[in-house]
Amino acid sequence: MRVALAARNVGKLDALAAETKARAIACDAANPQQVAELFGSIDAPDLVVYNPSYRVRGPFLQLDPAEVLRTLTVTAYGGLLVAQEALKRMVPRGHGALFFTGASASVKGYAESAPFAMGKFALRGLAQSLAREFGPKNIHVAHFVIDGGIGKASDPRAAARGADGMLDPDAIAQTYMDVYRQHRSAWAFEVDLRPWAEKF
Amino acid sequence: MRVALAARNVGKLDALAAETKARAIACDAANPQQVAELFGSIDAPDLVVYNPSYRVRGPFLQLDPAEVLRTLTVTAYGGLLVAQEALKRMVPRGHGALFFTGASASVKGYAESAPFAMGKFALRGLAQSLAREFGPKNIHVAHFVIDGGIGKASDPRAAARGADGMLDPDAIAQTYMDVYRQHRSAWAFEVDLRPWAEKF
Amino acid sequence: MRVALAARNVGKLDALAAETKARAIACDAANPQQVAELFGSIDAPDLVVYNPSYRVRGPFLQLDPAEVLRTLTVTAYGGLLVAQEALKRMVPRGHGALFFTGASASVKGYAESAPFAMGKFALRGLAQSLAREFGPKNIHVAHFVIDGGIGKASDPRAAARGADGMLDPDAIAQTYMDVYRQHRSAWAFEVDLRPWAEKF
Amino acid sequence: MRVALAARNVGKLDALAAETKARAIACDAANPQQVAELFGSIDAPDLVVYNPSYRVRGPFLQLDPAEVLRTLTVTAYGGLLVAQEALKRMVPRGHGALFFTGASASVKGYAESAPFAMGKFALRGLAQSLAREFGPKNIHVAHFVIDGGIGKASDPRAAARGADGMLDPDAIAQTYMDVYRQHRSAWAFEVDLRPWAEKF
Numbered sequence: 001m002r003v004a005l006a007a008r009n010v011g012k013l014d015a016l017a018a019e020t021k022a023r024a025i026a027c028d029a030a031n032p033q034q035v036a037e038l039f040g041s042i043d044a045p046d047l048v049v050y051n052p053s054y055r056v057r058g059p060f061l062q063l064d065p066a067e068v069l070r071t072l073t074v075t076a077y078g079g080l081l082v083a084q085e086a087l088k089r090m091v092p093r094g095h096g097a098l099f100f101t102g103a104s105a106s107v108k109g110y111a112e113s114a115p116f117a118m119g120k121f122a123l124r125g126l127a128q129s130l131a132r133e134f135g136p137k138n139i140h141v142a143h144f145v146i147d148g149g150i151g152k153a154s155d156p157r158a159a160a161r162g163a164d165g166m167l168d169p170d171a172i173a174q175t176y177m178d179v180y181r182q183h184r185s186a187w188a189f190e191v192d193l194r195p196w197a198e199k200f
Numbered sequence: 201m202r203v204a205l206a207a208r209n210v211g212k213l214d215a216l217a218a219e220t221k222a223r224a225i226a227c228d229a230a231n232p233q234q235v236a237e238l239f240g241s242i243d244a245p246d247l248v249v250y251n252p253s254y255r256v257r258g259p260f261l262q263l264d265p266a267e268v269l270r271t272l273t274v275t276a277y278g279g280l281l282v283a284q285e286a287l288k289r290m291v292p293r294g295h296g297a298l299f300f301t302g303a304s305a306s307v308k309g310y311a312e313s314a315p316f317a318m319g320k321f322a323l324r325g326l327a328q329s330l331a332r333e334f335g336p337k338n339i340h341v342a343h344f345v346i347d348g349g350i351g352k353a354s355d356p357r358a359a360a361r362g363a364d365g366m367l368d369p370d371a372i373a374q375t376y377m378d379v380y381r382q383h384r385s386a387w388a389f390e391v392d393l394r395p396w397a398e399k400f
Numbered sequence: 401m402r403v404a405l406a407a408r409n410v411g412k413l414d415a416l417a418a419e420t421k422a423r424a425i426a427c428d429a430a431n432p433q434q435v436a437e438l439f440g441s442i443d444a445p446d447l448v449v450y451n452p453s454y455r456v457r458g459p460f461l462q463l464d465p466a467e468v469l470r471t472l473t474v475t476a477y478g479g480l481l482v483a484q485e486a487l488k489r490m491v492p493r494g495h496g497a498l499f500f501t502g503a504s505a506s507v508k509g510y511a512e513s514a515p516f517a518m519g520k521f522a523l524r525g526l527a528q529s530l531a532r533e534f535g536p537k538n539i540h541v542a543h544f545v546i547d548g549g550i551g552k553a554s555d556p557r558a559a560a561r562g563a564d565g566m567l568d569p570d571a572i573a574q575t576y577m578d579v580y581r582q583h584r585s586a587w588a589f590e591v592d593l594r595p596w597a598e599k600f
Numbered sequence: 601m602r603v604a605l606a607a608r609n610v611g612k613l614d615a616l617a618a619e620t621k622a623r624a625i626a627c628d629a630a631n632p633q634q635v636a637e638l639f640g641s642i643d644a645p646d647l648v649v650y651n652p653s654y655r656v657r658g659p660f661l662q663l664d665p666a667e668v669l670r671t672l673t674v675t676a677y678g679g680l681l682v683a684q685e686a687l688k689r690m691v692p693r694g695h696g697a698l699f700f701t702g703a704s705a706s707v708k709g710y711a712e713s714a715p716f717a718m719g720k721f722a723l724r725g726l727a728q729s730l731a732r733e734f735g736p737k738n739i740h741v742a743h744f745v746i747d748g749g750i751g752k753a754s755d756p757r758a759a760a761r762g763a764d765g766m767l768d769p770d771a772i773a774q775t776y777m778d779v780y781r782q783h784r785s786a787w788a789f790e791v792d793l794r795p796w797a798e799k800f
Contacts, residue, residue: 032265060334121322124321130309136796167785168786171782171783174786178778183774185767185768195786200789336596364585367586383568385553385568390591400589460683465684468677477669484661512733519722521724522722522725525709525717530714533714
C-alpha cells in the first residue's frame, strides 16, 4: 500500500511520512486549485480519507465571522473539493472508498462551539449524500464519529484520562482498515468510536 | 406586532409587505456588513426567524464548487451572522427568540443534493449550539424541520400533491407563533412539520 | 370539550377530575380487556393522549426481570392497546389525533435505567409506525419528548431547580393543544420540550 | 474459539453447528428459566451476540395483541435476560463483549410494522443503556443496524436484488469480529451495515 499525506503545514507530517514511507504534500484543503494539484500529483487512489478541520470556540458573541467561515471552508467545503477530485478518479475505475472523519460535534452542537458543529454537521450531510449517490456506483463512502480525545498512551494529556482514555490513532486506523476491507454486501456507512470509559 | 422583512431581492417582498404592513429591507444574509446594517435599521427584535437558503443540485461531479460555497454561506454562515446581531440585542434585554428554518435535508443527505444537506445540516448544528448556550440566558432558540413542499392551496404545484399536500405558509407561521408563545418551563427546541399524507 | 381520564389508581385523579369536570375511569393500560372496556364506556374520542409509564431503575444486574417486563407492558404495549381501540374509532370517522408522551429516555438510554429506555424507545417506534400508517388516513399521530422533571412551580422539588426549572403541566398541555389544532398541511410528528435552562 | 448456538428450534442449527463444531442448545430467549439454564450449561463467555427477534406485520388494526407482546418479549425482553446472565459472568472477570443485532426498524418505525419497530427500538435502548453502564467496567457493548435482507449469494431471493444485494452472513460476521477485536481506546457502539446498492 502506497500512501500520500497532505497538510497545509507539510512539516508536521515529517515523522509520520518517515514512519510510513509516505509522500507528504502541502495542500490547503479549502483551496480548489491546490486540491486539484494534489490529486494531479498522485496516482488514482483506492482510498481517500478526509480529516481536516479547523475550529474556533468561545462565547458565541465574541466569535470573529471570518474565523467561522474558515471553519466551514476547511472542515466541510474542503471535504467537497477532495470528494470531487477523488470520485472523478474512482467512478471511471468502478471502485474506491471515501472516508470522512467526524467528531462528537458531528451529531451534537455544544455550547460555545457553534463553528465546529457547523463544519462537522455539514461534513456529515455531505457524506450521507455521497453514500446515497455513489454507493450504487461501487464507491464505499463512510463517516466516522470520533467521540473523544485522540492521542497515544504516551501523549502528555493521556494520564489525566485514565488507561486507554484517549483514542489511539492506530486503533482508529485499524477500524478504518476494517471498514475499507468490508465486503460490499455489508458496508458500514457510520461508525462511532470512543474510549471504553468515555461518557456519552 | 411590528414586522421587518429582509431579502436579497426586496421586490419579491412587495405583496407580503403590503399585506402585513411590514418594512421590507434589502439584505444579503451572507454579507456581514449588510446584516449589521439591517439590524442597525430596526428596533431590537423580540423574535428573529432565519429562513434564507440557496441550493444547487444535480450529479455531484458536475457541481461548481463556487456555487456550493454560496450554498454554505447563504444557508448556514448567514444564519450565524444574523444570530450574532440578534443575540447581541437580546442578551442585554434578557429575553428573545431566535428560530431557524430547516428542511428534510437538515436530517438526511439526499443523493445529488449534497450542497443543500451541507448547508442545512450546518444550520442545525448552529441552532443546537445556540440553544445550549443561550437557553439558560432566557433566549428561546428553536429549529424547524420543514419536510415537504411549501405552498398555498392555490399554488399551481399543489394540485398534483392532493388536498393540503403542500405546507401552507400560514400553517407553518401558526406553529412558529405557538412555539414563540411557549412558557419557558416547556420550550421546544425542534419541531418537524409535514403534510398529513407526506411520506417520511 | 369533554374529557375522560383513566388511571390504574383512580383515586389519584380526584383533584384533576374535579377541576376539569372530567370522568375518571379505572384502567390498567396493559390489560387488553380493561382498555376495551374503557373505550366502550366513552364516546368516540377526537384526541387520545397516552402517558402511562412504569419504571424500575438501579444497577442492571439487580433488576428483577418481572419488573422489567411490567415496564415494557405498561409503557409500550399499553400504548399499542390504547392505539388500537382509539384508531378503531377514528379511522371510520375519518379524523382524530393520537398523542404519545415520551421522555429523555425515548432517545437516549441512560446507565442504570435500561427498562425505562426500553419502554420509551418502543413507544417511540410505535408512534413513528402509526404516524406513517395513519397520517394518510387523516389521523394526526404525534410524539412528545418530555426532557426534564414535570411539576408546578409550587412543587416542593421545584425550588432546587431554579425558576421555571420543571416543566409546568399546563405548559405541556398548551403545546399538546397547539399541535392538536395544527392545520393538516403542516402537522408535527415530534416535539421535544424542556425547561429553558435544562442541560441537554 | 469455542462456540455455543442457541435457538428455540434447535433443529434449525444443525448445519451451522456441524460447520462450526458448535454446540447447539434449545432455548426460548424470552423464558428466564431457559436462559439461566443455557448460561449454566456453558463456560463463561467472552462474547455474546443477541440476534433473536419475532415479528408480526400487517395493517395495525388487524394485529393480535398477544402476538405483539410476543414480539416485544422475544426481541427485547429476551435481550435483557441474556444480557443479565452474560454480564453476571463478564463483570467479575473484568472483560467481555455483548453485541445486539438490530435492523432498519431499530431506527425507523415503518407503516404496518409497529410491533417489529417496538421490539427493535426497545433493544437499541437496552444496548445504549448497557454501553453506558458497562463500558466503564471494560465490557464492550455494541449494537448493529442491519439494513437489508440477509442471505448468501446462493439464496433464492438474492437474484432479484442484484449482485451482492443481500447482506452475506459471513460479511456481517466479519464486521462483528472486527468490532470484537477493537482496542478499547476506540470502541464502536453502533455500526450500520447495508448492501452497497441498498436505498436508505
